[in-house]
Amino acid sequence: MTTLDKDPLGTRTGPSFGITLIPYLIHHINPLQDENAPPLPSPDQTGTLQPTDVDTLYQITLYPQKKWSIDSQQNDLDPTVFTNFINFKTQEEPSYYTAYSQTLMLYNALVNQFGSADQAMDYLYTPNPQTPPQNWDVVRNWAIKEFLLLFIISGNFRAYGWMNFPGWMGGGPFNDPNHLPYRGINYGH
């Protein structure tokens, strides 16, 4: 006999029947929404990062390939798309210009401290340091977390055996049964 209840997981506010569940969708795409997260710093301060800075952020975004041993062949995030992402985030309000600038400052300080780019990036991707450096929370919440989600969306989800993932633009249309952009019902047969 089935147990009837309202919502045993306590995670949802309603069905997904033709509608958006905003709280659930946020949880679904990014379960890391944290009410205690620091606010986006200076959201009205727009600007354009230098290409070298954008490239540094790009290298930071791809670092999970090393940290989590993900085959670089899975990655579809090219520098052009990433630059567009950064430009939209910094040139329009709410602007991430200050958040990314703080990320670059922290990264450079860590490089100086550790003497290695890899060690600096590894530190950024490791939660809960005993003595968080200044702006650690801002950098983690407004840069690293979103970079990770962008990284996974950009084809790297395939490292886990899947063919498609919410947000991936590379799958293509669904109208060719012989070249589905997802695992179809006859997958494996």
Add this chain to the structure above:
Amino acid sequence: MIQTIYHIEGLIMVTNTAKVVIVGSGVAGSLVASTLINAGVQSIVMLEAGPKIPMQDPRMWFDFITTGANPYGNVYDTPQDYDSAGNNPWAIVGGRLFGRGGSTLHWGGWTPRFMPEDFALETNTGLGIDWPYTYENLEPYYCKAEAYIGVAGVPQTGQRDWRSQPYPMAGPVLPFTAKPIVDALQGLGYSFGNMPVARNAVAYNGQTQCLTTGTCHYCPIGARFTGDQPLDALETNPNIQVIYNAAATTVLMSSKTLAAGVEYLDTTTGEINQISASVIFLCAGAFEIPKLLQLSTSLYWPAGIGNDNDLVGRYLVANPYLYCRGGAATNPLLYQQELNFPNLASRQWDTPDEQAHGKFLMNMSYDAPIINPGSLMYTGQTIDEINQMVTGPFQYELQGAISPLPSYNNRVSAASGTTRFGLPRTSFFTPDPIVPQDTINLNVQRMTQLYEKMGWTVSGGGAYPQRGDHAASTCRMATSDSEGVVDPQMRVFGTDNLFVASNAVLPTIGAANVTLTLVAAVMKALDEILAQKPQWV
């Protein structure tokens, strides 16, 4: 349009004159507008209570995929916007939104047709009323509605919602995640198929081909029909003006039968404005329209327009929505939803035999299971830990909608106070259940049976709190004013030029999502109205 300005009690009152005023910019409002523009109407004003909402905006999409935020997240009802009492009190937050294009901005694009029996509830069960026409009468308009919206579907052999024309576009192959459920359905001898969806299998109606991006609730390329898309074209036409942040407060009558215009509050300025019109279409949904009619009192209509028989706002229904969750301890086949829009559905129990106690249209949730490795990385999970989660315990959700049973006592009306959109707060009073508890139990048990067939463990099931999605029938269409509020052409009984084009007019609803049927019904009514060559065209 003629415009005059004068002062009344300190407020600037602007009077516009238009041939047609349309209240609401959602899928019905834009359909009415585009049809009338094509018919030659040269002056239309559309009032939208909400703001413009940017769609297909790259920055918004980047925010959506990295934070979950979207630009319509702040235009929903809030808990302060309504009162609710009765059996399973309604909790409408998240069910509709206010803004350019209306609630189809967030819809899943589910586009099943009603079944033939859905048009004859009273004949079949003694409950409610029949529609004034049949499935056969509406079928040609279903085809037109599918073409208008852009529906992709997979035809089923022997389907009872028969079709005279093929789907406009071919639907997708079911995903791998559907296989265990399909196997169970087949093993139990149950029918199944693809849910028709508003997705562009090919470039369609000026919109891009779907790239299976899976962020349909904010599609970056507009490959799912949304109500703002028709407005993009309409707003380039000099014969139509859309006024945003304009809350319609009163329909003005110059006699018992003649609607003269609409009064509205400009919520950006606080001005109260009036627009006179030759004809008025109310397209603002099943909650706002009855409230607007009820509050439009006059010497001619002391209880509100069309409400001499106290029917406006009654027979409130929506689809109760059920769920049942189940899964297994290991996931060696890496089940993960990869086609993130509606797909597998079963209408096994969407049949005449079920109609008296509530039919059931079941589907597989496309929200579960999904694991996001990015969030696991952020919290410090190692590669081995993530791989264990990917191949470890998982959970599906089967879901489904019930066709509701109408009751005279269930009603929507205006409550005291106004919302941030300048609209009256809403009162829901639903003393009668719209579906028996036994129907809920029965269909949860049916979903449980499928999990048992798969050998999976069921972790729970039941009914979600009743939201307002698919709310309908509050100004129902009937053949006489003793049974309904509007006639088969959606004209308010007792008036010459006041129409309602909304879910509010659907006499009853089935288990299927309502939008396609609404579009078809509005197309049919407009065809009949325009065939009479009214003077205002």
